[in-house]
Amino acid sequence: MTEYFKRLFSFNNWANKEILDCLIINNIEDEKIIRLMSHVAHAQGNWYKRIVNQQNDAMVWSVLSLEEIGRQLEQNGKHWLDYLNRLQEVDFRRSLHYRNLQGQPFTNDIQDILAHVVNHSTYHRGQIILSIRNAGYPPPLTDYIYYARLFPG
Template sequence: METIQSMFKHLHWANQRILETLQNGEENKKANNLFSHILHAEHVWYTRLKGANRSHLPIWAVVSLELCVEMVNRNHHNYAEFLSRVSKTDLNQLVSYKNSKGTEFQHSIRDILTHVALHGQYHRGQINQLVRKADLEPINVDYITFKR
């Protein structure tokens, strides 16, 4: 549990760093698109963990940076609350869900939480590539930097 909780603290820290950079730089639609996707995906996976119907939720909808602020905070609150209630033995519990194409899957809570943390990091790397292309300094969102 300690590792997963740390991964989600890192996720929030990294999201905040990316958000601040996007807010303070020139508009980069591709980067904003990817960041919106990260936040939507975090929310979709949360609803799956809660067993709620997520079929109406977007995964690639572009939203303003102002709305991203709200989404960062909401996702952080939702996962912090969820993690405070999950025990070590709960992590092996299977969750059934349907993907965006309607195909049903089952994965453990542990695997879903690990996916959420790694998925965002993957796309933050893509955002950093776009930042570098704009001749700006990429945002250091490395886990070890967070732990320092």
Template sequence: MLKELMKYTDLADKKMIGTFKKAGVPLPEAERLFSHILNSQYIWACRIRGEKTNVDRFDLLDVSEFDDIQQRNMGYFYQLLENADLSAAVSYSNSQGEAFTDAIEDILFHVVNHSTYHRAQVATQFRVHGIKPPVTDYIHLKRQGEL
């Protein structure tokens, strides 16, 4: 199921990026929120790899960067899902320097859940600006054969 959920996250993120591109206007709050999604995904990928990163979860990305960053993030997560022992524990420090140890599978589920939460906020911002957000409900995408 975790592979399916990561595929869902990948597809939903791509749909949001497509909406940003079609909008053709600045959407500062939506861009901030989506930047946070992508930055957080990258930070979690670095934590799993045991790498330090200078990326802050609140760094603002340019919409033109969204595609490449999203593809990099998902490529890494797909690699993990195919090759890693998902029950393996990973030790890392959060942004406040607090130490934690979690299973890779729990971290990946958190990535999916966190991304879904913030995509809903991005969708709200699209609506505020009169832009129809893409349908990113898991069950809808499943019914449509996209998953």
């Protein structure tokens, strides 16, 4: 399971960078797009801090500059891959107790949280890609299967 999630998080890092590069290259400053990309960066950081028992949630809808988004995504990507490298197979079924942004307590298995982090990012990247297209720019290809073709596992 470790290798599976490492591949998913490597894809996630690659896809986030593709989007960010598109925004920078095309000088896209659309507030909705930047807010969504900031949200992806904040949420990935929040989930990482939760999973390593250092929960200190950032406000997930606060807007970052493209430079700040890039730094946060790079840091998140490194943290997640380092974390996955430390996991043993039994850890994926371990439960994590945490609080959501409203302070409500929840418990989920590590594997479900990992799947959520990648799926959450993919969901919002889809929104961002639609907004990029609607703004008149060609969006990057960020489908998982495209990644798998570029980087066969």
